[in-house]
Amino acid sequence: MENVFQKRLERHHDELRWLYMELYQNDDMFAELCSQMYEYYTQRAQQLKTMDKAREEEPGWYKKNDILGMMMYIDNYAGNLKGVEEKLDYLEECQVNYIHLMPFLDTPKGRSDGGYAVSDFRNVQPALGTMEDLESLTQACHKKGMNVCMDFVMNHTSEDHEWAVRARRGEGEYMSRYFFFSDHSIPAEYEKTVPQVFPTTAPGNFTWLQEAGHFVMTTFYPYQWDLNYRNPRVFNEMVYNFLFLANKGIDVMRIDAVPYIWKELGTSCRNLPQVHTIVRMMRMICEIVCPGVLLLGEVVMEPEKVVPYFGTVEKPECHMLYNVTTMASTWHTVATRDIRLLKLQMDIVGGLPKEYVFLNYLRCHDDIGWGLDYQWLMQFGIGEVSHKKYLNDFLTGTIPESFGRGELYNSDPSSGDARLCGTTASLCGIEKAAYEKNEPALEQAVQLDLMLHAYMLTQSGIPVIYSGDEIGQENDYTYHKDPDRWGDSRYLHRGKFRWDLEEKRAEKGTVQEKLFHGIGKLEQIRKENPVFNTDADVWTFDTLDDSVLGIIRRCKEQKLAALFNFSEYQKVVQLEQEGETYTDLISGKKITGREVNIAAYGVYWLLKD
Numbered sequence: 187m188e189n190v191f192q193k194r195l196e197r198h199h200d201e202l203r204w205l206y207m208e209l210y211q212n213d214d215m216f217a218e219l220c221s222q223m224y225e226y227y228t229q230r231a232q233q234l235k236t237m238d239k240a241r242e243e244e245p246g247w248y249k250k251n252d253i254l255g256m257m258m259y260i261d262n263y264a265g266n267l268k269g270v271e272e273k274l275d276y277l278e279e280c281q282v283n284y285i286h287l288m289p290f291l292d293t294p295k296g297r298s299d300g301g302y303a304v305s306d307f308r309n310v311q312p313a314l315g316t317m318e319d320l321e322s323l324t325q326a327c328h329k330k331g332m333n334v335c336m337d338f339v340m341n342h343t344s345e346d347h348e349w350a351v352r353a354r355r356g357e358g359e360y361m362s363r364y365f366f367f368s369d370h371s372i373p374a375e376y377e378k379t380v381p382q383v384f385p386t387t388a389p390g391n392f393t394w395l396q397e398a399g400h401f402v403m404t405t406f407y408p409y410q411w412d413l414n415y416r417n418p419r420v421f422n423e424m425v426y427n428f429l430f431l432a433n434k435g436i437d438v439m440r441i442d443a444v445p446y447i448w449k450e451l452g453t454s455c456r457n458l459p460q461v462h463t464i465v466r467m468m469r470m471i472c473e474i475v476c477p478g479v480l481l482l483g484e485v486v487m488e489p490e491k492v493v494p495y496f497g498t499v500e501k502p503e504c505h506m507l508y509n510v511t512t513m514a515s516t517w518h519t520v521a522t523r524d525i526r527l528l529k530l531q532m533d534i535v536g537g538l539p540k541e542y543v544f545l546n547y548l549r550c551h552d553d554i555g556w557g558l559d560y561q562w563l564m565q566f567g568i569g570e571v572s573h574k575k576y577l578n579d580f581l582t583g584t585i586p587e588s589f590g591r592g593e594l595y596n597s598d599p600s601s602g603d604a605r606l607c608g609t610t611a612s613l614c615g616i617e618k619a620a621y622e623k624n625e626p627a628l629e630q631a632v633q634l635d636l637m638l639h640a641y642m643l644t645q646s647g648i649p650v651i652y653s654g655d656e657i658g659q660e661n662d663y664t665y666h667k668d669p670d671r672w673g674d675s676r677y678l679h680r681g682k683f684r685w686d687l688e689e690k691r692a693e694k695g696t697v698q699e700k701l702f703h704g705i706g707k708l709e710q711i712r713k714e715n716p717v718f719n720t721d722a723d724v725w726t727f728d729t730l731d732d733s734v735l736g737i738i739r740r741c742k743e744q745k746l747a748a749l750f751n752f753s754e755y756q757k758v759v760q761l762e763q764e765g766e767t768y769t770d771l772i773s774g775k776k777i778t779g780r781e782v783n784i785a786a787y788g789v790y791w792l793l794k795d
């Protein structure tokens with residue numbers, strides 16, 4: 187056995203074996219896992235092994251201020267994988283060096299959940315290309331110093347996956363890879379404690395299979411069958427799929443819907459301790475076979491549930507997690523113009539160990555779920571149901587003076603709950619103002635959009651732009667007429683990339699020009715100034731105005747005071763300390779004295795002189 191692999195295995199063997207045995211008590215399957223890990227290690231390309239080694243030597247490589255991400259649908263952006271490879275130059279112009287390719291593995295048309303129902307983990311959707319195209323793209327990216335992220339959808343497979351097809355036929359071996367029940371008694375017990383992910387688009391957690399005479403567990407859509415990780419065959423095979431994909435040159439694996447992977451009757455089937463055992467095992471397996479690969483956990487939950495997925499400093503789980511509460515709180519702040527909740531959220535994140543790397547974003551392919559701290563909001567008499575209604579009303583433009591142009595997602599009249607869809611530009615008012623040809627409103631909407639990007643870029647971690655946001659792409663309403671999509675309003679913000687608008691970024695005074703260059707300038711400043719490093723100290727301060735958020739970042743010699751005005755009014759606010767002078771990194775303006783005048787939706791990045 188090769189020395190490097192052996193050494194890495196030795197480092198983790200006892201813990202890995204301990205955890206595996208705790209879950210599965212199966213020596214043979216553990217032995218098989220180890221020998222397969224070696225197989226995948228030997229198959230791993232030499233360039234990837236070289237990269238692994240470099241990253242092992244510099245484990246903090248992804249923790250600086252020089253990574254900027256963008257997430258995109260391959261077909262929307264460039265038709266197919268080859269198209270993306272041809273269009274890498276544009277991404278470089280966007281200063282992007284991390285691309286998240288939305289799901290591209292084989293999936294049945296019309297029953298794909300945007301690609302999150304995988305029918306073959308080892309094949310690319312024919313319309314998007316082949317595995318060779320993927321390898322060619324990752325190689326081209328690596329040459330340009332770009333990282334590639336993909337989704338590893340591990341909670342479920344499509345009902346068209348070979349295992350599911352065979353399970354449906356009644357093959358016991360395959361039925362045991364899912365959750366099959368011959369009558370509704372046990373599913374009914376589960377339903378008492380398991381919440382719903384898609385209460386209106388896919389109600390319930392089980393689906394009746396007529397021809398199999400069984401119920402199968404389907405937490406998401408009925409065509410997404412939950413995998414049974416109590417079966418070691420499922421764990422092992424999914425790990426092999428993971429390593430197969432990692433060997434195609436993937437740098438970041440987004441482990442989709444990870445809190446859901448372990449089910450236990452009488453529980454919510456979310457975040458159970460066994461989930462952490464599995465993620466910890468995956469981390470060790472990565473460190474043994476492909477240590478250059480990062481795990482990005484998709485945990486769309488409240489902060490207390492998210493943070494444990496980092497594991498501990500000695501026994502880490504995910505390398506990175508989505509900063510979902512900050513994202514949702516940001517849109518709450520846009521709708522309320524009251525920064526107090528966001529300030530609290532910034533303080534919570536700022537108080538976490540700096541080893542934790544968050545992925546920061548304004549919008550992604552999914553809806554905005556209003557997971558806010560309602561207990562805290564209650565002190566102001568703000569109740570959960572009425573507040574969600576307000577946020578949705580504001581951001582869908584139902585309130586007459588509001589500028590948002592979103593749409594509801596999974597609106598559940600019985601609970602009064604609903605989530606929200608829409609692109610950043612449409613939620614910021616660009617769509618409305620452009621449609622109404624209202625120049626001053628358009629100006630203000632662009633300013634809000636820029637301010638939000640500046641806010642995202644101020645946070646520690648990895649900022650990820652949603653493709654199209656850099657040119658202010660608006661909602662795409664064509665999904666309303668598409669029979670495969672009309673029921674899922676997330677397609678509102680999953681439109682084709684508008685290359686026709688992209689061209690306008692060269693035209694002075696266009697929305698595209700203002701956003702592209704405005705955001706580009708912010709990104710440039712961010713990577714040039716060490717004060718944006720992940721290891722900076724970050725805290726908030728009181729600006730004496732509840733519409734203006736004040737954040738301090740301090741790293742070594744540099745100190746930055748950032749101000750964000752979330753209101754449509756010009757404000758005079760106070761800086762944290764007296765007697766300091768600053769230069770605004772964005773405008774170059776000098777600021778002396780403690781009081782600062784900040785424009786409507788204005789932003790300052792004040793570097794202490």
Ligand code: GLC
Nearest residue numbers: 299300302339406442443552
């Ligand atoms: C994740 C994806 C979402 C998908 C779900 C089910 O939450 O982000 O788009 O619907 O997983 O796989």
